[in-house]
Amino acid sequence: MDDWLKDSTEVEASWVTVDLAIFTIRSGQLMVLLIERGVEPFLGRPALPGGYVHKNETLREGALRELREEAGIDGNKLHLEQLGAYGDPRRDPRGRVVTIAYLALGPDLPAPVGGTDARRAYWAPVSQLEGKQAALAFDHPAILAEALEQVRSKLEYTAVATAFCSELLTLSELRTVYEVIWGQQLDPSNFRRKVLNTTGFVKPTGDQRFPPTGRPAALYRRGDAWLLNPPLLRGAGHTA
Amino acid sequence: MDDWLKDSTEVEASWVTVDLAIFTIRSGQLMVLLIERGVEPFLGRPALPGGYVHKNETLREGALRELREEAGIDGNKLHLEQLGAYGDPRRDPRGRVVTIAYLALGPDLPAPVGGTDARRAYWAPVSQLEGKQAALAFDHPAILAEALEQVRSKLEYTAVATAFCSELLTLSELRTVYEVIWGQQLDPSNFRRKVLNTTGFVKPTGDQRFPPTGRPAALYRRGDAWLLNPPLLRGAGHTA
DNA sequence: AGGCGTTTAAGTCAATGTGACCTTTAGGGG
DNA sequence: CCCCTAAAGGTCACATTGACTTAAACGCCT
Numbered sequence: 001m002d003d004w005l006k007d008s009t010e011v012e013a014s015w016v017t018v019d020l021a022i023f024t025i026r027s028g029q030l031m032v033l034l035i036e037r038g039v040e041p042f043l044g045r046p047a048l049p050g051g052y053v054h055k056n057e058t059l060r061e062g063a064l065r066e067l068r069e070e071a072g073i074d075g076n077k078l079h080l081e082q083l084g085a086y087g088d089p090r091r092d093p094r095g096r097v098v099t100i101a102y103l104a105l106g107p108d109l110p111a112p113v114g115g116t117d118a119r120r121a122y123w124a125p126v127s128q129l130e131g132k133q134a135a136l137a138f139d140h141p142a143i144l145a146e147a148l149e150q151v152r153s154k155l156e157y158t159a160v161a162t163a164f165c166s167e168l169l170t171l172s173e174l175r176t177v178y179e180v181i182w183g184q185q186l187d188p189s190n191f192r193r194k195v196l197n198t199t200g201f202v203k204p205t206g207d208q209r210f211p212p213t214g215r216p217a218a219l220y221r222r223g224d225a226w227l228l229n230p231p232l233l234r235g236a237g238h239t240a
Numbered sequence: 241m242d243d244w245l246k247d248s249t250e251v252e253a254s255w256v257t258v259d260l261a262i263f264t265i266r267s268g269q270l271m272v273l274l275i276e277r278g279v280e281p282f283l284g285r286p287a288l289p290g291g292y293v294h295k296n297e298t299l300r301e302g303a304l305r306e307l308r309e310e311a312g313i314d315g316n317k318l319h320l321e322q323l324g325a326y327g328d329p330r331r332d333p334r335g336r337v338v339t340i341a342y343l344a345l346g347p348d349l350p351a352p353v354g355g356t357d358a359r360r361a362y363w364a365p366v367s368q369l370e371g372k373q374a375a376l377a378f379d380h381p382a383i384l385a386e387a388l389e390q391v392r393s394k395l396e397y398t399a400v401a402t403a404f405c406s407e408l409l410t411l412s413e414l415r416t417v418y419e420v421i422w423g424q425q426l427d428p429s430n431f432r433r434k435v436l437n438t439t440g441f442v443k444p445t446g447d448q449r450f451p452p453t454g455r456p457a458a459l460y461r462r463g464d465a466w467l468l469n470p471p472l473l474r475g476a477g478h479t480a
Numbered sequence: 481a482g483g484c485g486t487t488t489a490a491g492t493c494a495a496t497g498t499g500a501c502c503t504t505t506a507g508g509g510g
Numbered sequence: 511c512c513c514c515t516a517a518a519g520g521t522c523a524c525a526t527t528g529a530c531t532t533a534a535a536c537g538c539c540t
Binding site: 189211213214215216 | 485486487488489490491
Binding site for chain 1: 526527528529530531534535536537538
């Protein structure tokens with residue numbers, strides 16, 4: 001943090017980028033936004049969207065800008081949190097590039113518009129990716145893996161699952177979020193009891209939503225609570 | 241992540257540093273290692289130890305090196321994990337400096353030797369600091385606050401508490417770690433039951449330690465488990 | 481209108497985990 | 511030998527959980 005070393009040959013300036021792991025749920029699957037790289041290195045390879053941090057913006061502002069530029073997504077409507085920094089000196093063949101990975105979660109997001117420096121952008125099912133992650137450019141396989149574990153873990157002890165739902169949500173929708181991301185069935189009755197007994201997880205609106213068939217579902221909004229106490233642990237689930 | 245912008249005036253290279261929040265428990269208190277800055281900016285002000293990342297090292301290697309250089313601590317003996325990146329363009333008056341904060345935890349560590357670029361290094365009780373954090377240089381008050389919350393939170397659902405104990409530990413010592421960091425008394429009996437029922441938290445050695453007075457305590461080592469399932473939640477505690 | 485399938489909502493019950501509290505055991509020192 | 515202290519082990523009421531059952535509210539079909 002001091003400049004006694006700035007002139008030493010051991011220290012060099014770095015390029016700083018942000019990379020985004022953007023997740024959503026579409027057609028019952030957990031999807032991540034990928035781009036097909038339009039420039040070297042890794043030309044043509046799939047990668048997480050991202051780009052250089054500009055001069056006068058914070059890291060978060062940079063992430064929000066890339067979200068808009070590369071995916072055409074308005075960041076105000078989704079959850080954005082920092083995942084971590086990746087700075088292996090050999091992670092980018094062009095030289096030292098430190099990237100700050102961000103995790104973004106949103107409700108069923110629109111098909112992304114092609115980014116500025118990407119041939120195209122598209123939603124990729126995470127399930128299809130977890131085997132052949134080696135296809136991703138740079139150290140993005142590792143970033144994606146950490147992002148996934150972060151999401152799965154945060155579902156347990158925070159109310160982050162509501163970020164995957166629109167403003168008005170039913171308990172079934174919320175349960176489906178857990179089921180899709182954890183890849184495991186949950187007992188609807190026990191899930192309902194758990195969520196409603198956790199003060200501040202969701203708050204009732206009084207309105208209802210009428211599904212194509214079956215009893216109407218009560219509509220809720222996100223509550224004020226962020227930490228779930230006690231947490232909603234995975235495991236057990238439904239043996240069905 | 242692409243170089244179509246490298247020449248634009250909107251992008252600039254950055255200095256990348258690591259900062260360390262090193263915690264230990266000394267004389268029944270949670271302590272954090274601070275240095276007194278020997279150079280501008282913030283000369284004379286307390287700060288977290290840290291420094292520039294060198295050319296051919298990873299971020300983690302840089303953190304381990306600073307740990308050695310500024311605090312004289314061998315990083316192999318303590319727990320080191322990344323906390324996050326701090327990159328507000330105004331966080332350092334000299335220009336854009338992105339810092340990667342690391343969290344280090346260790347058993348009762350030696351009095352630190354004066355660092356290379358610091359007037360002196362010393363252990364500061366966290367309790368005395370939480371009020372007047374504004375005294376710290378840069379955005380270190382925010383980094384320290386996040387580090388503290390990270391530690392308090394990780395005690396709940398990981399076995400990280402053992403990082404504060406030496407290789408051989410008693411259940412009382414482990415409980416004291418929780419009590420000091422959470423600032424709350426725990427019931428010894430319930431704590432024992434909880435820890436011993438969590439497979440892999442600690443494993444018995446068969447040996448004993450003889451306190452100055454009272455029944456000898458069984459000695460344990462760290463177990464293989466990292467995630468506690470179910471977690472050991474704060475709250476309740478001992479109403480004594 | 482009445483029965484049916486479907487989805488949400490609500491209730492039951494045994495097993496488990498937790499918090500509060502008490503008793504026993506194993507040392508050292510007077 | 512008794513007392514003090516800290517560790518270890520036990521008890522009991524209560525809350526939470528997982529598995530399962532039952533009731534309610536819709537659309538649809540005949």
